[in-house]
């Protein structure tokens with residue numbers, strides 16, 4: 001790794017999807033760029049993501065006969081966000097979503113699965129997943145491109161402060177070199193001068209228990225998180241310290257189809273998210289009854305579970321697992337998803353009243369045959385089939401803190417907006433550290449789209465002389 005320079009045109013804080021996209025565009029525009037990352041490896045939460053990206057009007061959708069448009073995606077995001085979303089930001093993300101998908105595919109070389117998935121809250125299938133089903137693919141391609149562009153990604157550099165000149169213009173950062181997350185130690189402080197701009201791309205704060213609990217007191221340490229442990233708020237707070245306006249900080253997304261029986265994201269969501277929601281049902285073990293539309297958005301599902309007060313049970317049968325076509329062997333091997341030869345043995349294992357449970361299954365199966373869910377208005381997928389074929393698969397489901405919708409206010413040019421509603425000169429932001437795009441609830445697979453769209457805009461604009 002080359003020595004950390006004392007200055008660069010553009011300094012980027014954070015080496016996840018958003019920061020790396022910004023770095024590529026700023027370098028392509030001719031700026032000298034450095035990326036600062038506190039951990040010993042790049043990638044942040046981005047590397048552990050599932051790598052699903054939402055985009056409308058793609059060739060893959062057309063081939064599958066799916067009619068979609070940026071307007072439809074916009075409406076879905078605004079509906080899930082309960083209208084709290086900033087319209088200009090949602091418009092930018094949805095208008096440029098297809099371009100971001102093609103950029104990842106054609107410019108960076110990410111390969112996508114042939115299938116296209118629908119997640120709760122989307123009105124059509126538009127989620128494109130990389131072949132490895134992991135964000136690592138995209139991060140690796142971004143890092144490779146930065147290497148070709150000779151942009152250094154400095155790891156083990158902890159950004160402590162964003163500095164400004166007397167006029168309030170952001171002019172650099174103060175960092176600790178040699179930061180080691182494990183023991184919290186760091187080397188000397190160093191000032192790095194930004195000739196044009198600083199871009200904040202430091203990710204969300206899902207693992208920052210004091211900060212998130214200050215926003216939503218329910219989210220104490222008893223609620224686990226899918227995030228990496230280092231997803232904390234120190235750079236967000238630095239942004240606020242130089243005047244950035246905070247937006248929707250208490251809007252914290254719970255990931256509802258996680259397992260309480262494993263740490264982090266784990267193996268369970270592959271079954272919960274991709275198999276149970278479209279092809280199965282979720283019951284309250286206390287009543288044996290369904291209690292929610294399995295394809296509602298994450299906020300509705302998270303709240304339904306929190307109101308239940310205990311884990312629910314997600315169930316699918318062999319047909320559902322085969323039709324979904326996802327490999328759930330890791331979850332089976334870990335014992336997170338269990339198999340049962342009969343519904344009776346499943347009910348006994350989870351201590352569910354068998355009579356009520358069977359009534360719920362019968363009612364669910366009738367609804368599939370009738371093609372309409374009278375109870376919860378679940379939008380049935382066309383391949384949905386009754387849950388009757390053993391073996392039956394089931395897992396406990398309980399929410400984990402997953403995503404922070406709130407953050408720093410930006411405009412559609414990715415400029416950071418001051419409390420007084422003017423852009424802060426020399427400061428841009430992109431990715432999960434920003435707020436306003438998703439409002440009350442982010443739809444699954446829209447974060448990667450957002451990181452690429454807004455990261456690229458931030459990089460281009462930060463590099464443009466005179467704009468910063």
Ligand SMILES: Cc1cc2nc3c(=O)[nH]c(=O)nc-3n(C[C@H](O)[C@H](O)[C@H](O)COP(=O)(O)OP(=O)(O)OC[C@H]3O[C@@H](n4cnc5c(N)ncnc54)[C@H](O)[C@@H]3O)c2cc1C
Pocket residue numbers: 013014015016017018019036037038039042043044045046047048049050051052053054135157158159160201202203204226227228230231232234235265402403430431432433444445446447448449451
């Ligand atoms: C398990 C999981 C699965 C997901 N799957 C999907 C999915 O399939 N589709 C989708 O759209 N979204 C998904 N998401 C959400 C999405 O992955 C994230 O929102 C996105 O990756 C955030 O990218 P980012 O660049 O903003 O931040 P990150 O990728 O988190 O990167 C931020 C970087 O900033 C660094 N940093 C922070 N503070 C400092 C500091 N003081 N000094 C220096 N560096 C610092 C961090 O170490 C980190 O590396 C998932 C999230 C999780 C947790």
